[in-house]
Amino acid sequence: MDNAPRGSELTALRDLIRQFVAERDWDQFHTPKNLATALCVEAAELLEPFQWLRTGGASELDAAKLDEVRHEMADILVYLIRLADKLDVDLVKAVTEKMALNRAKYPADKVRGSARKYNEYHD
């Protein structure tokens, strides 16, 4: 997909999405605000099959629901990649940096086994 010595998965998907959008002349609708809105709508559609589950484990979803979930996950990644394209964000770099920040905010020896938010921790 990428002609570079080793292509990137996300770059290949970005190009696939770019082509899809160009063929439909949909770039005009893709302001960052609209893309963030669409991403949020898809995230809620992902959440929808889980809403009444008791434990929320994978075993509570049947095959049809899992397939729906998989498609919603794809939609989310599509809009995320598209938004990154419009805002010149390198997603891999952004995650790597954010994970470093998370390591600093949630030191393993302070938060082990607890889901409380980082700002609730005290020495």
Add this chain to the structure above:
Amino acid sequence: MDNAPRGSELTALRDLIRQFVAERDWDQFHTPKNLATALCVEAAELLEPFQWLRTGGASELDAAKLDEVRHEMADILVYLIRLADKLDVDLVKAVTEKMALNRAKYPADKVRGSARKYNEYHD
């Protein structure tokens, strides 16, 4: 995903996240339902800086807001990769398949320049 000599970006991020979670013993909180919930919360946090904008173009965001947006995008990808890990979803494959479905649902010659939903199109 990455049986090739070179590793995949998403696989590398998945492993980074796995390690972060393991060090904190947070896997116990990572039911698919909770991860989908967290992803939805992050998607709304991404949307938040856009909520009162008029056009929603990138130029309406200052540098601080863009940095915030970048971090929220990272959070979304982190939870998406983590959920994919828990549900054994291959994200690249899921997007590729979903884009093929989208091509069938939104034929370029029917929808060009219009954002109406696919089910509003008629022959």
Add this chain to the structure above:
Amino acid sequence: MDNAPRGSELTALRDLIRQFVAERDWDQFHTPKNLATALCVEAAELLEPFQWLRTGGASELDAAKLDEVRHEMADILVYLIRLADKLDVDLVKAVTEKMALNRAKYPADKVRGSARKYNEYHD
């Protein structure tokens, strides 16, 4: 709240919100789209304190979290009332009508004790 023969709670709140917005000259930002966006952002903020809970029962929230939840619920109602004001929607009438539709979609004898979606029910 209303001194009228019988005032409406929601009308009183609508007027309180109208005044707050007018004093700040914020009506210019209150397009229906922006209000729907703000409502969605607040709904996710309501969800946030629940995201890592196991059972999701009220007993898992401490007093501070319950207060946060209460404030987010207020924010949601504020934006809902404001959006209804802008779109001339009578919320009480809308709920009454929707509940009648729900009664038809989810007949009690078909759905008792099950949370499956209405479109998954068959005779």
Add this chain to the structure above:
Amino acid sequence: MDNAPRGSELTALRDLIRQFVAERDWDQFHTPKNLATALCVEAAELLEPFQWLRTGGASELDAAKLDEVRHEMADILVYLIRLADKLDVDLVKAVTEKMALNRAKYPADKVRGSARKYNEYHD
């Protein structure tokens, strides 16, 4: 809420919803977490018809979309009232208190005509 001769709108809706839930034996699914999740899903469904609009004004929605929007607003209020019922929250009191807090956080003479967040204001 309604110890007066006349009942309150929100109390009447609460009772309507209670009856609907009881007839279906759905209380077992109505943990606060699940209700907050359902509310968030409905908020995103409300947002969905707005996602690709340019201005987001009411005139961009046709009659069918407006009807959809009205129904989603009803769903949101239903879940909000139900959650308030489960958590013993008086919604009218909560909004009144939150609006007083908002008045303190966003003094009219400081924020007039600007949508920046309260924490971005300085003397």
